[in-house]
Ligand SMILES: *[C@@H]1O[C@H](CO)[C@@H](O)[C@H](O)[C@H]1NC(C)=O
Ligand SMILES: *[C@@H]1O[C@H](CO)[C@@H](O)[C@H](O)[C@H]1NC(C)=O
């Protein structure tokens with residue numbers, strides 16, 4: 001979730017040291033903000049690290065901390081902040097609707113969600129199979145400006161649930177409030193430490209405790225970081241970006257981050273359920289453990305084996321009418337990252 005990223009980075013570094021070169025979640029953060037251990041080169045990214053095996057580790061102890069998970073039908077409420085084209089909205093809506101859409105051909109988004117469904121609460125209730133889109137809200141005129149903080153994000157959500165016309169419904173038990181910001185909006189720590197995050201709203205600000213996530217469109221600010229591998233950072237010379245499956249680098253890059261946040265919200269909505277590490281203020285959650293892993297062999301800076309469609313676009317799963325590239329998530333039954341496109 002990367003809520004307090006410095007601490008998460010510290011923990012990741014510790015894990016890295018303990019594992020002595022073992023696989024670790026990866027994204028091309030600006031070099032000076034990550035670690036001083038290695039200089040990444042294009043060759044490392046294309047060929048390196050393939051021995052590493054999908055984050056597999058006997059040292060990762062993901063634990064259940066007795067809090068609630070989202071075990072009843074999940075409804076996602078999108079808040080579109082800033083300027084969004086209807087073609088962009090369609091891609092994102094179809095991804096979310098694909099989560100519970102079984103008829104899509106294998107490997108499918110619904111197959112990806114099956115790993116998330118493996119998590120349960122104290123009563124042995126699994127994460128819900130059903131994830132549906134609910135009412136949406138447009139915040140076209142940037143109600144809280146073009147630079148948001150973690151706290152002002154909560155005010156944006158408050159505006160959406162208390163609007164005088166068509167407020168979003170209040171659903172603390174099975175609602176996910178997903179704030180999506182357009183490419184001209186900066187959010188605290190965006191690009192430097194985070195591409196998205198999730199938490200819950202404070203009753204003192206919003207009036208309710210609502211699980212929410214923010215994901216930014218990085219098209220203008222840092223596609224090489226947050227829309228990797230559909231864009232590559234300038235500091236890695238010679239590396240070619242992959243072609244994105246829906247023709248929109250910013251939005252195709254957001255899809256994996258949206259998947260990451262929804263998977264974590266479902267298994268850790270109030271940040272007291274499923275996470276690794278001893279510090280609840282810097283939890284390492286089921287998607288953090290597999291960031292940057294999209295296929296078999298993935299780990300470190302290697303994405304793992306992905307698929308290519310007839311147009312040469314890179315993806316790893318099918319959804320409704322479309323293809324998507326979505327990172328894998330941690331499977332606590334087998335203790336490594338799994339996804340629907342795994343090769344046996
Ligand atoms: C990283 O480097 C850039 C440019 O040199 C600088 O502006 C930025 O403050 C640095 N970030 C950190 C966290 O050191
Ligand atoms: C529910 O979780 C348990 C424990 O991980 C798992 O064995 C079972 O297959 C899950 N059920 C579904 C429907 O995913």
Ligand SMILES: *[C@@H]1O[C@H](CO)[C@@H](O)[C@H](O)[C@H]1NC(C)=O
Pocket residue numbers: 073100130
């Ligand atoms: C949950 O969603 C499924 C469809 O995915 C539906 O058949 C079922 O009636 C829903 N249950 C409730 C309690 O709304």
